[in-house]
Amino acid sequence: MDNSLRNNKVLIVYTGGTIGMVQDENGSLHPFAMDRILDAVPQLQHTNYGIDSCQLDNIIDSSNMTPSFWVDIANIIESRYNDYDGFVVLHGTDTMAYTASALSFMFQNLTKPIVLTGSQLPLGMLRSDGRENIICALEIAATQQAVIPEVCIFFESHLYRGNRSTKVSSENFDAFNSFNYPSLAKAGISISYKQHLMLPMPTETMTVRKVFDTRIAVLKLFPGITPEVVRSLLGTPDLRGVIIETYGSGNAPTEKWFIDALQDAIDRGIVILDVTQCKAGAVKLKQYAASCDLDRIGIIGGHDITIEAAVTKLMYLLGVCGDDTATVKRLCSTSLRGELTA
Numbered sequence: 001m002d003n004s005l006r007n008n009k010v011l012i013v014y015t016g017g018t019i020g021m022v023q024d025e026n027g028s029l030h031p032f033a034m035d036r037i038l039d040a041v042p043q044l045q046h047t048n049y050g051i052d053s054c055q056l057d058n059i060i061d062s063s064n065m066t067p068s069f070w071v072d073i074a075n076i077i078e079s080r081y082n083d084y085d086g087f088v089v090l091h092g093t094d095t096m097a098y099t100a101s102a103l104s105f106m107f108q109n110l111t112k113p114i115v116l117t118g119s120q121l122p123l124g125m126l127r128s129d130g131r132e133n134i135i136c137a138l139e140i141a142a143t144q145q146a147v148i149p150e151v152c153i154f155f156e157s158h159l160y161r162g163n164r165s166t167k168v169s170s171e172n173f174d175a176f177n178s179f180n181y182p183s184l185a186k187a188g189i190s191i192s193y194k195q196h197l198m199l200p201m202p203t204e205t206m207t208v209r210k211v212f213d214t215r216i217a218v219l220k221l222f223p224g225i226t227p228e229v230v231r232s233l234l235g236t237p238d239l240r241g242v243i244i245e246t247y248g249s250g251n252a253p254t255e256k257w258f259i260d261a262l263q264d265a266i267d268r269g270i271v272i273l274d275v276t277q278c279k280a281g282a283v284k285l286k287q288y289a290a291s292c293d294l295d296r297i298g299i300i301g302g303h304d305i306t307i308e309a310a311v312t313k314l315m316y317l318l319g320v321c322g323d324d325t326a327t328v329k330r331l332c333s334t335s336l337r338g339e340l341t342a
């Protein structure tokens, strides 16, 4: 046991997800309110740090996640920020990487760990991975062995930067990965922290921004995509931002109808961000002739950002910057919380 944890306090925020689900008579898993979360993991009565818990008013399968839930989670953490040394958010795995990314952008100058975790099997099942995940996430949120001023995901045995994480398996216990940034800590017999990979401790006061503009779309390219589909998506009324999921290092068709459709959208003030469909690696505009037109017409390269971080960052920037699209574009390709390598 980590003796340096003594007297620290952690708040658990339960939002739903498999970790607390129960099966109905047909065998389908449903979200379930856990009035006494700590009763589900009796080992937690023997920690040498304090644990309190609370839950959202609506406990959900995370496939029902929306920005208003992100604001609810942020409100809880913000209102109790000074009472705890760290926070653990219990969350469904399906959209955990989106919530972790969203929280990372909302909390500016974060000085404490916010660790999201969940499980592939409910805590009530014998082989559940939830017990180990929750115990490790709590220990990390309470630790004094490392300074973790970040939103993270702990799963199986790794602590990942939240806005670098992606769900990679609906089956395996190691359900998450971070392809473009190393894990921040690894849990074995002890937890080994890689302090040099963590964000620096901020010197300015923590603030929370809670505005997301959801008027965005994701355009995933595939061979054979038609002009009708592209024009229809780009013609969505009131659209403000588009993430174009391109091939390889940011490449796309060079056909005139395609470039013209993108150019028309940019002329209408829509911000377009280029993110690769590859799990690892980065967008490098102009590396191939097949991305020169994208660069020429003003599409922004997303570097090595994940799609989850790109979606939440674009909603966040459009919300925070309003009509100042020049700033949105500049910040899209800038690292705000370690989400990309520029």
Ligand code: ASP
Residues within 6 Å of the ligand: 016, 017, 018, 019, 060, 061, 062, 063, 091, 092, 093, 094, 095, 118, 119, 120
């Ligand atoms: N559907 C579940 C959820 O995301 C999956 C899980 O938690 O693993 O809420």
